[in-house]
Every structure is written in structure tokens, then in C-alpha cells.
Amino acid sequence: xxxxxxxxxxxxxxxxxxxxxxxxxxxxxxxxxxxxxxxxxxxxxxxxxxxxxxxxxxxxxxxxxxxxxxxxxxxxxxxxxxxxxxxxxxxxxxxxxxxxxxxxxxxxxxxxxxxxxxxxxxxxxxxxxxxxxxxxxxxxxxxxxxxxxxxxxxxxxxxxxxxxxxxxxxxxxxxxxxxxxxxxxxxxxxxxxxxxxxxxxxxxxxxxxxxxxxxxxxxxxxxxxxxxxxxxxxxxxxxxxxxxxxxxxxxxxxxxxxxxxxxxxxxxxxxxxxxxxxxxxxxxxxxxxxxxxxxxxxxxxxxxx
Amino acid sequence: xxxxxxxxxxxxxxxxxxxxxxxxxxxxxxxxxxxxxxxxxxxxxxxxxxxxxxxxxxxxxxxxxxxxxxxxxxxxxxxxxxxxxxxxxxxxxxxxxxxxxxxxxxxxxxxxxxxxxxxxxxxxxxxxxxxxxxxxxxxxxxxxxxxxxxxxxxxxxxxxxxxxxxxxxxxxxxxxxxxxxxxxxxxxxxxxxxxxxxx
Numbered sequence: 001x002x003x004x005x006x007x008x009x010x011x012x013x014x015x016x017x018x019x020x021x022x023x024x025x026x027x028x029x030x031x032x033x034x035x036x037x038x039x040x041x042x043x044x045x046x047x048x049x050x051x052x053x054x055x056x057x058x059x060x061x062x063x064x065x066x067x068x069x070x071x072x073x074x075x076x077x078x079x080x081x082x083x084x085x086x087x088x089x090x091x092x093x094x095x096x097x098x099x100x101x102x103x104x105x106x107x108x109x110x111x112x113x114x115x116x117x118x119x120x121x122x123x124x125x126x127x128x129x130x131x132x133x134x135x136x137x138x139x140x141x142x143x144x145x146x147x148x149x150x151x152x153x154x155x156x157x158x159x160x161x162x163x164x165x166x167x168x169x170x171x172x173x174x175x176x177x178x179x180x181x182x183x184x185x186x187x188x189x190x191x192x193x194x195x196x197x198x199x200x201x202x203x204x205x206x207x208x209x210x211x212x213x214x215x216x217x218x219x220x221x222x223x224x225x226x227x228x229x230x231x232x233x234x235x236x237x238x239x240x241x242x243x244x245x246x247x248x249x250x251x252x253x254x255x256x257x258x259x260x261x262x263x264x265x266x267x268x269x270x271x272x273x274x275x276x277x278x279x280x281x282x283x284x285x286x287x288x289x290x291x292x293x294x295x296x297x298x299x300x301x302x303x304x305x
Numbered sequence: 306x307x308x309x310x311x312x313x314x315x316x317x318x319x320x321x322x323x324x325x326x327x328x329x330x331x332x333x334x335x336x337x338x339x340x341x342x343x344x345x346x347x348x349x350x351x352x353x354x355x356x357x358x359x360x361x362x363x364x365x366x367x368x369x370x371x372x373x374x375x376x377x378x379x380x381x382x383x384x385x386x387x388x389x390x391x392x393x394x395x396x397x398x399x400x401x402x403x404x405x406x407x408x409x410x411x412x413x414x415x416x417x418x419x420x421x422x423x424x425x426x427x428x429x430x431x432x433x434x435x436x437x438x439x440x441x442x443x444x445x446x447x448x449x450x451x452x453x454x455x456x457x458x459x460x461x462x463x464x465x466x467x468x469x470x471x472x473x474x475x476x477x478x479x480x481x482x483x484x485x486x487x488x489x490x491x492x493x494x495x496x497x498x499x500x501x502x503x504x
Contacts, residue, residue: 047464048433050462098433099390101388142349143349143456144343144345169387169459172342172344174343175343175344245492247496251467259423261422262422
């Protein structure tokens with residue numbers, strides 16, 4: 001079966017002007033691979049600045065003018081060209097954006113969600129927003145309500161692929177659980193869902209598989225079940241994420257993710273990695289390992305295949 | 306110092322519903338109080354009242370027994386907002402935005418892992434998590450006594466969340482700050498707070 005969406009060797013870079021006319025290229029995403037099947041929830045988890053939102057914008061073809069994209073994106077068996085993306089987005093492929101600033105501040109919620117009043121009512125109702133919400137302007141909404149309006153706007157079109165970019169921060173656990181439950185329902189009805197989030201714990205409640213991003217690369221792809229135990233995780237960064245959970249020790253590792261302009265050669269996690277060796281400065285391939293994928297020369301789990 | 310809310314009531318519109326209805330809250334220096342409640346219950350509104358952005362319709366906000374509105378100059382109660390991208394000037398570099406608040410110490414920048422290269426960038430060029438570090442740094446001026454953290458780390462990844470909180474806990478301890486921590490994550494509140502209050 002062909003996957004609904006497949007991303008192969010995707011790279012996105014930005015051209016910036018530094019001091020007048022000196023041009024420089026910032027690589028933001030490098031050699032990224034990801035597939036989503038119909039009916040699947042694939043979560044992309046990574047720290048801020050790892051390129052998660054860019055992936056979404058790249059798929060939709062809404063990158064800023066100074067961005068350059070390479071690699072292939074295939075949607076429903078055919079290449080997703082910028083023209084095709086423009087025709088499909090908002091209809092078959094929809095985005096639930098990250099910032100509540102994406103709502104039009106001068107437009108009431110009702111008309112912003114859609115033109116068909118019955119459909120608008122139905123979709124708002126599904127997310128627990130009463131009829132009074134339709135007459136409100138975005139500034140009158142609480143953070144959590146604004147999020148639910150954003151989600152309503154996206155799913156009102158009955159899409160085949162939903163890209164949700166951080167749909168849950170600011171929601172209480174019950175509301176977040178309910179919204180993720182709706183994504184799960186959409187997936188169970190055959191929709192592909194790409195859930196982009198930093199919230200590993202919430203992602204695990206509905207995801208079938210999890211891809212972990214670090215500094216613009218996928219460092220690990222694992223079935224959701226592997227996150228039950230630290231021992232089943234492959235990449236040292238994934239393990240560090242797991243150990244930073246408030247209920248698993250709340251232990252931060254030092255340092256920050258390198259900025260795109262200052263990436264080290266080879267593995268971008270090397271400067272923070274306890275298992276780093278001199279070989280890590282070279283080429284590190286992304287390879288299958290124990291039912292998942294890992295980009296590491298010294299994976300924590302099992303033996304390299 | 307003690308920050309007190311006494312019998313606070315607040316409506317955004319004179320005929321609208323009371324978003325905050327008769328709320329009492331006490332926060333002492335050195336304390337870390339967790340505030341919970343479903344979305345739309347008024348957690349952010351309560352923070353706005355406590356930081357002096359809005360005046361209550363009834364009740365009062367007292368700092369050491371004196372109404373907060375009578376304090377002049379830098380407000381000792383500072384707030385870190387839920388959506389950092391909406392509270393920084395999109396037309397200024399982050400270095401300029403920071404300098405507007407106070408001369409931020411190197412120690413704070415290092416503690417929050419703010420890279421020197423970010424200072425010359427504009428808000429649209431940084432991620433939400435990176436912006437939030439600036440918002441935390443900006444709120445930690447020397448005269449800050451209480452910090453209201455409205456879903457401060459809801460948008461951060463786990464490692465950044467643990468980093469920022471370990472810095473803030475240390476800073477709060479060192480300066481005897483009182484923290485009000487609004488969050489939906491009960492494991493996080495359990496880890497951070499000395500006590501919690503539901504709204």
C-alpha cells in the first residue's frame with residue numbers, strides 16, 4: 001500500500017543577508033525522512049527550533065520567500081508540487097497552526113470557521129464550544145478556547161491529512177485529552193494525522209509511531225510502545241527526553257540544541273552526548289534498528305543491523 | 306513580602322459574567338504556589354489582576370498590606386505570558402526588547418541558555434521556546450519580588466522545560482522570590498510547587 005504522505009531526504013534552508021550584501025545559507029532541516037499511512041497518527045516530537053513547524057510549512061508549500069526546499073514529498077501516490085499543494089491545502093490537507101495569532105483578529109469566530117452555519121455549529125459543538133462562541137472576536141477567547149477554534153477551522157473541511165502543529169498547549173489535561181481523542185477518531189476513520197508537538201507524554205496517548213527531531217534531523221523513529229521503558233529507546237537524545245519528564249526524574253542535560261548556522265560536523269547531538277566518540281564527527285546514516293530507525297553510531301538499544 | 310488577593314471580582318464587560326468571582330489567594334516570598342483550573346476559568350485573568358494590568362471590580366490586590374496600585378515605578382509583581390510570540394515587539398530585535406526591561410546579567414542569559422546570536426534576531430526568526438527564554442529573562446529585573454508564570458513551559462520541549470525550571474527554582478531560592486505557577490500538567494506542579502490551589 002502506498003503511504004498517504006511520504007517525505008524523503010527533505011532539506012530546507014534559508015538564505016539570509018548578513019551585513020549588507022553578504023549572503024549566507026542556514027540549513028534548518030537536513031535529510032529528513034517520514035511516512036504517514038491512512039488511519040495513522042504519526043507524532044513528530046522535538047525541542048523548539050528543531051524544525052518541526054518548518055516540516056509542516058514545507059508540506060503545505062507555505063514556506064517564506066527566502067526558504068529553499070530539496071527532496072521529494074509524495075502525497076497519495078503523486079509528487080506534491082507547490083502547485084498541487086496550493087490546490088489541496090485548506091481542503092484535503094489542513095493545518096492546525098501553532099500560534100493562536102493565526103486567527104483573524106477582526107473577524108468573529110463563526111464566519112472564521114466556515115460559511116455553512118450548520119456545519120460550523122456542529123464542529124464547534126464537537127469541541128465543546130457553545131453557540132455564544134460564534135459571536136465572539138478572538139481577543140475575547142481564553143487561550144484554550146482559541147485553540148479549539150483553530151482546530152474547528154481546520155477539520156470543518158473533512159480533510160484526508162491533518163497536520164496539527166502543537167494543538168494542545170494551554171489546554172487542561174481533560175480538554176487536551178479530548179482534542180487528541182478527536183484526532184484519534186479522525187485517524188480511525190481513515191485520515192492521516194501528523195501531530196507535531198514537544199509534549200512527548202500527550203503524543204504517546206494517541207500516536208502509533210513517534211519520530212524524534214533534533215536540530216533539523218530525525219534521530220529516531222519508534223513505535224509508541226517503545227516509550228514505555230527507557231531500555232527500549234534507541235538514541236541517547238530520546239533517552240534524555242524521557243528522563244526529563246517531571247515524573248521520570250526531571251533531569252535536564254546541559255547545553256542547547258545547536259543553531260542552524262553553527263552545526264557541528266557529523267552528529268548534531270555529539271557535543272551533548274555521553275557516548276560521543278571521534279567517529280561521530282563523520283557521516284552518521286539513518287538506519288533501521290529493532291523495528292524502528294536510528295541515526296546514531298552507538299545506539300543504546302540492541303546491536304546495529 | 307506577601308502578595309494577597311482579597312475577595313477579587315472581575316468582569317471584562319459591565320454586563321458580562323464575572324470571570325473572577327470572589328477569589329482569595331495568598332503568596333509569600335519563597336513560596337511556589339501552583340494554580341490549576343480548566344481552560345476559560347480565569348487563570349490568566351487572575352494573573353493580570355495580580356500583576357496590576359487590570360483593576361478588579363471588587364476586592365483588592367495587596368502587596369505587604371498596601372494596594373498594589375499605590376506602588377510607583379517598576380512593578381515588583383512581574384508576569385510571564387502563555388504566548389511569548391504575542392508579547393514581544395515584532396519590529397525590534399530581541400536584544401533591543403531585552404534592553405528595554407533591564408540590563409540583563411550574563412548569568413541569567415547563561416542560565417536560560419540564550420545564545421548570543423539570538424540577540425540580533427527578530428521574533429519571527431526564533432521558535433516559541435526560544436522566545437519564552439527572553440520573556441523569562443526580561444521579567445527577572447532586580448526589583449522583581451513575585452513572578453507569575455502563566456503556562457510558562459507549556460510550549461517547551463521536555464529538556465528545555467527542565468532547564469528553565471531548574472534555573473528559575475534556583476533563582477527564586479537565591480532571591481527569595483514568590484512564584485505563582487499556572488499549569489495544566491499535574492506531574493509538573495507536583496514536582497515544582499510547595500502547595501496548589503484550584504480556581
